[in-house]
Amino acid sequence: NAGVTQTPKFQVLKTGQSMTLQCAQDMNHEYMSWYRQDPGMGLRLIHYSVGAGITDQGEVPNGYNVSRSTTEDFPLRLLSAAPSQTSVYFCASSYAGVDYGYTFGSGTRLTVV
Amino acid sequence: SQQGEEDPQALSIQEGENATMNCSYKTSINNLQWYRQNSGRGLVHLILIRSNEREKHSGRLRVTLDTSKKSSSLLITASRAADTASYFCATDAGGSGSRLTFGEGTQLTVNP
Numbered sequence A: 001n002a003g004v005t006q007t008p009k010f011q012v013l014k015t016g017q018s019m020t021l022q023c024a025q026d027m028n029h030e031y032m033s034w035y036r037q038d039p040g041m042g043l044r045l046i047h048y049s050v051g052a053g054i055t056d057q058g059e060v061p062n063g064y065n066v067s068r069s070t071t072e073d074f075p076l077r078l079l080s081a082a083p084s085q086t087s088v089y090f091c092a093s094s095y096a097g098v099d100y101g102y103t104f105g106s107g108t109r110l111t112v113v
Numbered sequence B: 001s002q003q004g005e006e007d008p009q010a011l012s013i014q015e016g017e018n019a020t021m022n023c024s025y026k027t028s029i030n031n032l033q034w035y036r037q038n039s040g041r042g043l044v045h046l047i048l049i050r051s052n053e054r055e056k057h058s059g060r061l062r063v064t065l066d067t068s069k070k071s072s073s074l075l076i077t078a079s080r081a082a083d084t085a086s087y088f089c090a091t092d093a094g095g096s097g098s099r100l101t102f103g104e105g106t107q108l109t110v111n112p
Helices: none
Strands: A004-007 A010-013 A019-025 A031-037 A043-051 A054-057 A064-066 A076-078 A087-094 A108-112 B005-007 B010-014 B019-024 B031-037 B043-050 B055-058 B061-066 B071-076 B085-092 B100-102 B106-111
Touching: A004 A087, A010 A019, A019 A031, A019 A087, A043 A064, A043 B100, B005 B085, B010 B019, B019 B106, B031 B061, B031 B071, B043 B055, B043 B061, B043 B071, B071 B085
Parallel strands: A010 A108, B010 B106
Antiparallel strands: A004 A019, A019 A076, A031 A043, A031 A087, A043 A054, A064 A076, A087 A108, B005 B019, B019 B071, B031 B043, B031 B085, B055 B061, B061 B071, B085 B100, B085 B106
16 A cells, blocks of 8 residues: 655745645545644644545635545645745545544645745 | 644653653544654654543553543653654544644654
8 A cells, every 4th residue: 555645745836836736545535634834833734625526625725726536636736836835745634534543645845936 | 723732842851761742722522643753754643542531552652631621641651762753632623533633743852
């Protein structure tokens, strides 16, 4: 099992550019989430999904879009990159319900200049 | 806003000693989870304790939960240099397990 795979691992964008961060899991998990991690602020939830075709906003959704057309994939789109979006982004997945922990990807380190 | 808050923010101990980290949260929960993050890596799930449990063990890890005080503690016994990492508690913000809220973490350093 590959678990949760995130690509790319590193990315530098110019202000105003758009890009998509990819996330794929092969564990047939229903739940998937995107977080950003900034120094001293822990992880903050951007968007999440409870199944294919269902997405919702988390704590810091502005500037990001998501879609979930399949169980396996949950891409995160930056519409018009801003320096404030410089961060490390993590994708995570879990089985549905309250008895399961999440499996995290290894992260994408994004710098917006 | 962060639901969970860890204490202390940083902890430095010698190999073989025990390490205790605390987490407080604000709202009712279904479960509380602890994760470890090694520098530059993704988070790894360590243990989940349900709201109707008071204590849970996994290897050298012991987690307690006090729902009346809205707090949890993570004890790592007989620590090793490889335990050096950041430790985060997380609670379910949505009630269905679909939305985790993380604290800011405790940075544990275990000196050889």
